Amino acid sequence: NAGVTQTPKFRVLKTGQSMTLLCAQDMNHEYMYWYRQDPGMGLRLIHYSVGEGTTAKGEVPDGYNVSRLKKQNFLLGLESAAPSQTSVYFCASSYSGRQATGELFFGEGSRLTVL
Amino acid sequence: AQSVTQLGSHVSVSEGALVLLRCNYSSSVPPYLFWYVQYPNQGLQLLLKYTTGATLVKGINGFEAEFKKSETSFHLTKPSAHMSDAAEYFCAVSSTSGTYKYIFGTGTRLKVLA
Numbered sequence: 539n540a541g542v543t544q545t546p547k548f549r550v551l552k553t554g555q556s557m558t559l560l561c562a563q564d565m566n567h568e569y570m571y572w573y574r575q576d577p578g579m580g581l582r583l584i585h586y587s588v589g590e591g592t593t594a595k596g597e598v599p600d601g602y603n604v605s606r607l608k609k610q611n612f613l614l615g616l617e618s619a620a621p622s623q624t625s626v627y628f629c630a631s632s633y634s635g636r637q638a639t640g641e642l643f644f645g646e647g648s649r650l651t652v653l
Numbered sequence: 654a655q656s657v658t659q660l661g662s663h664v665s666v667s668e669g670a671l672v673l674l675r676c677n678y679s680s681s682v683p684p685y686l687f688w689y690v691q692y693p694n695q696g697l698q699l700l701l702k703y704t705t706g707a708t709l710v711k712g713i714n715g716f717e718a719e720f721k722k723s724e725t726s727f728h729l730t731k732p733s734a735h736m737s738d739a740a741e742y743f744c745a746v747s748s749t750s751g752t753y754k755y756i757f758g759t760g761t762r763l764k765v766l767a
Contacts, residue, residue: 578662580743580757628696640685640704640747642755644696
């Protein structure tokens with residue numbers, strides 16, 4: 539059971555380039571999330587999804603877009619990368635409804651550097 | 654609005670000593686409270702959680718935490734630190750169990766001295 543898998547794990551971009559981070563979960567979770575982690579700031583929610591075909595903005599959505607075309611996948615896109623987007627990005631998923639336990643299941647992270 | 658405050662961004666303890674990591678929260682509704690641990694270059698994993706019922710909750714690796722409503726606290730403890738406990742610990746609060754509304758603290762990095 540792979541859980542939550544993120545690709546790529548590392549990426550270096552130049553300012554203005556675009557890229558997509560892929561998150562895949564095999565636990566049939568309805569809810570999926572993208573967080574960024576920066577030193578001294580904890581985790582901040584970028585976007586989230588409560589089901590296939592739905593997305594919503596979190597705390598820090600500017601400069602990012604997301605899509606959830608399939609239940610198991612949640613993509614995070616950067617259309618024009620900026621140095622301020624240098625961070626470690628984490629995808630997470632969780633159960634919903636009657637199966638909800640409150641626990642978030644995290645991927646191992648994707649370290650992005652924007653030069 | 655909900656918020657989480659973790660006191661001390663870095664804590665050092667000797668191996669075998671008590672571990673105490675502090676977390677205070679604010680919430681306008683009954684909270685769900687969590688502690689997550691992050692080992693180097695890994696994602697976060699759940700240590701323990703409080704939703705309802707018994708206020709003293711036990712988690713993995715010998716950790717436990719007590720929900721104190723009157724003090725709005727959810728401090729994490731372990732009687733005897735082990736070298737393998739060195740990691741970063743995050744406290745989080747959620748208003749319900751199944752929504753996006755998780756608020757994380759800024760984290761406490763635990764160092765265990767031999």
